[in-house]
Amino acid sequence: MFETLSDRLTSVFSSLKSKGRLSDADIDATCREIRIALLEADVALPVVKEFVSHVKERARGAEVSQALNPAQQVVKIVNDELVRILGGETRRLRFAKTPPTVIMLAGLQGAGKTTLAGKLARWLREQGHAPLLVAADLQRPNAVQQLQVVGQRAQVAVHAPEPGNGVGDPVKVARESIDHARRQQHDIVIIDTAGRLGIDQELMRQAADIRDAVSPDEVLFVVDAMIGQDAVTTAQAFMDGVGFDGVVLTKLDGDARGGAALSVRHITGRPIMFASTGEKLEDFDAFHPDRMASRILDMGDILTLIEQA
Amino acid sequence: ARSQSALGRGLLELLSRDRLDDDAWDEIEDTLITADVGVAPARAMVEELRTKVKVLGSRGHDEVRALLREQLLIQVGADMDRTLHTTPHGERPAIVLVVGVNGTGKTTTTGKLARALVGDGRRVVLGAADTFRAAAADQLQTWGERVGAEVVRKDEGADPASVAFDAVSKGIEDKVDAVIIDTAGRLHTKTGLMDELGKVKRVIEKRATVDEVLLVLDATTGQNGMRQAQVFAEVVNITGIVLTKLDGTAKGGIVISVQRELGVPVKLVGLGEGPDDLAPFDAEAFVDAILGD
Numbered sequence: 001m002f003e004t005l006s007d008r009l010t011s012v013f014s015s016l017k018s019k020g021r022l023s024d025a026d027i028d029a030t031c032r033e034i035r036i037a038l039l040e041a042d043v044a045l046p047v048v049k050e051f052v053s054h055v056k057e058r059a060r061g062a063e064v065s066q067a068l069n070p071a072q073q074v075v076k077i078v079n080d081e082l083v084r085i086l087g088g089e090t091r092r093l094r095f096a097k098t099p100p101t102v103i104m105l106a107g108l109q110g111a112g113k114t115t116l117a118g119k120l121a122r123w124l125r126e127q128g129h130a131p132l133l134v135a136a137d138l139q140r141p142n143a144v145q146q147l148q149v150v151g152q153r154a155q156v157a158v159h160a161p162e163p164g165n166g167v168g169d170p171v172k173v174a175r176e177s178i179d180h181a182r183r184q185q186h187d188i189v190i191i192d193t194a195g196r197l198g199i200d201q202e203l204m205r206q207a208a209d210i211r212d213a214v215s216p217d218e219v220l221f222v223v224d225a226m227i228g229q230d231a232v233t234t235a236q237a238f239m240d241g242v243g244f245d246g247v248v249l250t251k252l253d254g255d256a257r258g259g260a261a262l263s264v265r266h267i268t269g270r271p272i273m274f275a276s277t278g279e280k281l282e283d284f285d286a287f288h289p290d291r292m293a294s295r296i297l298d299m300g301d302i303l304t305l306i307e308q309a
Numbered sequence: 310a311r312s313q314s315a316l317g318r319g320l321l322e323l324l325s326r327d328r329l330d331d332d333a334w335d336e337i338e339d340t341l342i343t344a345d346v347g348v349a350p351a352r353a354m355v356e357e358l359r360t361k362v363k364v365l366g367s368r369g370h371d372e373v374r375a376l377l378r379e380q381l382l383i384q385v386g387a388d389m390d391r392t393l394h395t396t397p398h399g400e401r402p403a404i405v406l407v408v409g410v411n412g413t414g415k416t417t418t419t420g421k422l423a424r425a426l427v428g429d430g431r432r433v434v435l436g437a438a439d440t441f442r443a444a445a446a447d448q449l450q451t452w453g454e455r456v457g458a459e460v461v462r463k464d465e466g467a468d469p470a471s472v473a474f475d476a477v478s479k480g481i482e483d484k485v486d487a488v489i490i491d492t493a494g495r496l497h498t499k500t501g502l503m504d505e506l507g508k509v510k511r512v513i514e515k516r517a518t519v520d521e522v523l524l525v526l527d528a529t530t531g532q533n534g535m536r537q538a539q540v541f542a543e544v545v546n547i548t549g550i551v552l553t554k555l556d557g558t559a560k561g562g563i564v565i566s567v568q569r570e571l572g573v574p575v576k577l578v579g580l581g582e583g584p585d586d587l588a589p590f591d592a593e594a595f596v597d598a599i600l601g602d
């Protein structure tokens with residue numbers, strides 16, 4: 001079994017080595033392998049189709065036919081395209097002109113929102129900010145306490161006026177947290193919300209109501225790097241339901257290839273801003289498009305392959 | 310745009326066309342891929358079906374539909390034994406260990422399972438062997454109160470194996486019917502944490518037999534689900550899979566390969582966040598959801 005794209009392409013390349021030019025059939029064969037590799041990395045099918053057809057188009061162009069080694073050139077195009085899409089215009093957090101800056105987190109159940117709230121708060125505190133965490137998940141059992149513990153670990157204040165476990169109105173908590181932050185001199189407010197499904201219209205409405213109540217400077221969509229083909233449907237649902245400005249990819253410390261990064265970026269056009277890489281609060285990093293591209297394609301091997309070819 | 314609408318249309322409708330051309334077969338493959346079945350298994354399934362249709366000669370679309378559904382049911386293992394072993398051994402409670410990567414729904418599933426057993430007139434002890442995650446024991450405690458099961462817990466940072474041992478001991482002393490142990494989420498790639506899980510199981514086995522080791526898989530998981538299942542199976546010998554969050558749009562197609570490769574059946578599915586949102590795995594409903602019927 002071919003495990004990685006480089007394994008796959010080695011077989012395609014070996015038959016191409018002697019040729020100076022790529023025929024359409026060669027390009028098709030290469031693109032077929034790329035398609036499989038992307039699908040095995042969990043890039044969503046509609047995104048794969050568009051991506052591969054774009055690569056094919058470029059592969060037929062002058063840059064390839066005039067290249068010294070056309071097959072390598074195709075792989076280089078794939079890598080460049082991946083980095084381009086994943087990177088786009090990367091940007092930093094937007095801070096409000098008049099504090100507090102409001103950051104709202106949204107995503108599916110268990111994606112890593114509450115943990116991320118702690119990570120962001122810690123990171124911002126270390127940069128000299130005074131963040132406030134807001135417990136607006138009043139649904140999932142003991143989400144409020146979880147945020148309180150996380151806040152303690154991050155050494156930041158937590159606004160948790162309601163006990164949760166079904167008691168309290170998350171929209172009200174979120175709305176009032178802004179005044180509270182002003183009074184307590186917090187320059188950043190991070191709002192943790194309950195996990196919700198894209199198709200849960202009632203809860204999606206609630207997320208939109210929270211958004212409208214606090215007018216966030218950033219809505220961040222938190223998504224698990226292990227997600228498969230559903231990434232497209234879910235990202236689109238959150239885009240339509242609440243809208244978001246940036247994406248955070250979590251659980252990147254595992255061995256999932258993380259094709260969702262490409263899917264979400266491609267479908268929504270929103271930049272991936274941060275990577276969450278563990279359960280501890282310091283396991284957090286800016287997102288690196290080049291690392292992600294090589295992760296999706298197992299590019300470590302590919303680069304060696306290109307050198308050998 | 311064309312591909313998306315085709316995907317949205319559902320397989321069975323596709324098959325009601327007069328003639329199956331290459332495009333139609335491709336779209337069938339696409340539908341399977343979109344359900345996270347995986348590209349190689351999807352391709353193999355379509356090839357097999359094509360051969361079957363060819364051998365049988367051109368039949369009406371009703372027959373082709375039936376063939377496809379039948380084939381998927383075989384893949385899903387409609388006749389697998391999915392019994393959940395939760396009956397006590399004489400005086401000793403049945404022991405269930407719940408494992409999986411982070412955030413899949415272990416604690417929720419533990420609570421729901423307790424609810425089902427309690428509803429059946431049985432006495433249940435829950436063990437909060439997640440001593441790592443913030444407020445994990447509190448979360449399980451809430452579930453315990455909700456469903457009427459006692460919870461054995463220790464301080465944050467305590468040794469999870471010792472919590473599990475205490476919970477099992479408590480269950481034996483109180484002569485309850487079942488003990489369910491909730492464990493911390495851990496990625497299968499973290500060897501230290503996987504060793505810790507192995508130890509939890511070994512320590513329990515000093516006092517009792519572990520009847521079920523349930524791997525909780527999130528239906529939104531893509532191809533990585535296979536690796537998760539393989540590694541957890543190596544470390545704690547899983548006996549069943551719980552496929553959670555099937556109330557969303559994800560189909561959970563990865564479990565087809567997981568079941569085949571490991572021979573471990575999906576026993577339960579999670580269909581929501583409430584206490585009653587747990588159901589036995591229904592192969593036909595699972596297949597029909599993939600087919601978009």
Ligand SMILES: Nc1nc2c(ncn2[C@@H]2O[C@H](COP(=O)(O)OP(=O)(O)OP(=O)(O)O)[C@@H](O)[C@H]2O)c(=O)[nH]1
Pocket residue numbers: 107108109110111112113114115116137140143193194195196250251252253254276277278279283411412442494496
């Ligand atoms: N390995 C790893 N685990 C993570 C990461 N981020 C979060 N987790 C874990 O994933 C699980 C779920 O995280 P939460 O932060 O509770 O997720 P959530 O989105 O708030 O969940 P709900 O509120 O239930 O929707 C916990 O066990 C976290 O410790 C990460 O980057 N890597």
Ligand SMILES: Nc1nc2c(ncn2[C@@H]2O[C@H](COP(=O)(O)OP(=O)(O)OP(=O)(O)O)[C@@H](O)[C@H]2O)c(=O)[nH]1
Pocket residue numbers: 109110140195197409410411412413414415416417418439442445492493494495525553554555556557578579580581582586
């Ligand atoms: N929609 C839906 N949500 C679920 C289901 N099962 C669990 N959840 C939600 O998923 C989130 C995570 O569930 P938990 O039970 O905390 O997951 P866990 O595996 O114990 O998480 P860790 O202990 O942090 O690894 C919570 O918000 C649950 O309410 C399900 O079947 N459907």
Ligand SMILES: [Mg+2]
Pocket residue numbers: 113114115137143192193194195
């Ligand atoms: Mg949360």
Ligand SMILES: [Mg+2]
Pocket residue numbers: 415416417439445491492493494
């Ligand atoms: Mg848990």
